[in-house]
Amino acid sequence: MxxxxxxxxxxxxxxxxxxxxxxxxxxxxxxxxxxxxxxxxxxxxxxxxxxxxxxxxxxxxxxxxxxxxxxxxxxxxxxxxxxxxxxxxxxxxxxxxxxxxxxxxxxxxxxxxxxxxxxxxxxxxxxxxxxxxxxxxxxxxxxxxxxxxxxxxxxxxxxxxxxxxxxxxxxxxxxxxxxxxxxxxxxxxxxxxxxxxxxxxxxxxxxxxxxxxxxxxxxxxxxxxxxxxxxxxxxRHMRARDAMITQFESLRPSDTLQIASNAVIRTTQHEFPVTDPGGGLRGFLTRNALFTALAHGSNTRSVAEAMTTGIPTVQLAAPLDAALDALQDTGAPAVAVTEPTGRMVGYITRENIGELMVISGRDRQY
Incomplete structure (x- = not known):
């Protein structure tokens, strides 16, 4: 708290x-x-x-x-x-x-x-x-x-x-x-x-x-x-694939905070997956973490210094409440959604789950 x-x-x-x-x-x-x-x-x-x-x-x-x-x-x-x-x-x-x-x-x-x-x-x-x-x-x-x-x-x-x-x-x-x-x-x-x-x-x-x-x-x-x-x-009646964000830009651990700042201005994303050249997830950089890092240091520092690690993952077919539990238990900014091979294909945040619930609730009324 x-x-x-x-x-x-x-x-x-x-x-x-x-x-x-x-x-x-x-x-x-x-x-x-x-x-x-x-x-x-x-x-x-x-x-x-x-x-x-x-x-x-x-x-x-x-x-x-x-x-x-x-x-x-x-x-x-x-x-x-x-x-x-x-x-x-x-x-x-x-x-x-x-x-x-x-x-x-x-x-x-x-x-x-x-x-x-x-x-x-x-x-x-x-x-x-x-x-x-x-x-x-x-x-x-x-x-x-x-x-x-x-x-x-x-x-x-x-x-x-x-x-x-x-x-x-x-x-x-x-x-x-x-x-x-x-x-x-x-x-x-x-x-x-x-x-x-x-x-x-x-x-x-x-x-x-x-x-x-x-x-x-x-x-x-x-x-x-x-x-x-x-x-x-x-x-409980939905899957992780129903709520995941699939259109996003990612960053590299070696990218500078200036590159991340440009991405924030260029997109509407509030969080950015940080992946290695092979596509493996290393962490997430949130806007708040970026702004805090910029306020306390140079914009030439690497994204790896400001990103959040230990991001939980769920499978595409996992129940959506499993993603909710992961978000609550870890306090992570997002949950990565992966294929059975382990490749990340999207991610889920609290905000987009809420948006999905509002839309689903309205659909049920019609």
Missing amino acids: TWSFSIGHLFGSELRVHATFFLLLAWIGTAAWIGTAAWIADGPLAAGVNILFVLVLFACVVAHEFGHALMARRYGIATPDITLLPIGGLARLDRMPERPLQEIAVAVAGPAVNVVIWAVLVGLGADTDVERLMSIEDPAAGFWGRLAAVNLFLVLFNMIPAFPMDGGRVFRAALTLVVGRVQATRLAARSGQVLAFAFGFLGLTSGSPVLVLIAIFIFVAAGAESADVALRDMA
Whole structure:
């Protein structure tokens, strides 16, 4: 994820923190310093307590995400990374299980971790008055009591039956048994977007920027998941040859960045295959990589210095969703399409798959 950086690895997944997370810490600390409660006379101490609370809270969020990750691993699904955002955590699974019972198990594993944390805190004597849920921002409510209340709140919030909340995934899995996965995802996404509008309205009327951010995230994520599931459903019925780009110019590894620049101006391509004299694929040079290389060096440097290597390949007759998986798993700018002999005859990008889906969707309407 852009603007995030790694802080280490845990249980086989990379832990990442988004840069905006530190804006949250700064905001929490500043707000506590300026509006110090009566029970603490020292502003810096109040800021430190609240920042510590947020850090411990996000440790619980990380535990929540690892609940999803470790359960997914039982079904052979890897979790490359977990990213901390100001509005929570995001575990990036290679894919979601499509069997309803497996998806339910992965979805509820996260909230189950928060239930365990809440139970442990209660067992250790944390004050868990229901009113804690209404005053979790007040330091006077007690550190561990607030933490227990927030974990209970996370369970209730995440189990709302609206996508992309965990409860929405349970809702989608249950609907899949009745109406199919695509329609179930569409319904769960719509419920999520209705929820997003409600959160956005509450955020605007109450002056809460966090609620507005959550609303935007839910709305965008719900729409993206619905589109992705529809895309994959259509891709299962197509082959790589149906989506590949066959008219393109290629570059040689020894070509200069100036030659590549001329090719960008001369064509409409956003990426260029880099092949050796024998036609073997060496990599891809994207426009962004070219512009970055030009900004940091001479245009006489070779294309080989700026190209992306490790490009995945699929066969002409391979299902199109195999190309989608390759693009997602590797992060490569394109997938090369090859004949059985290994010769590259075209390539596939995310953009041209999207264009194919739009065209195919319109064709089905007529």
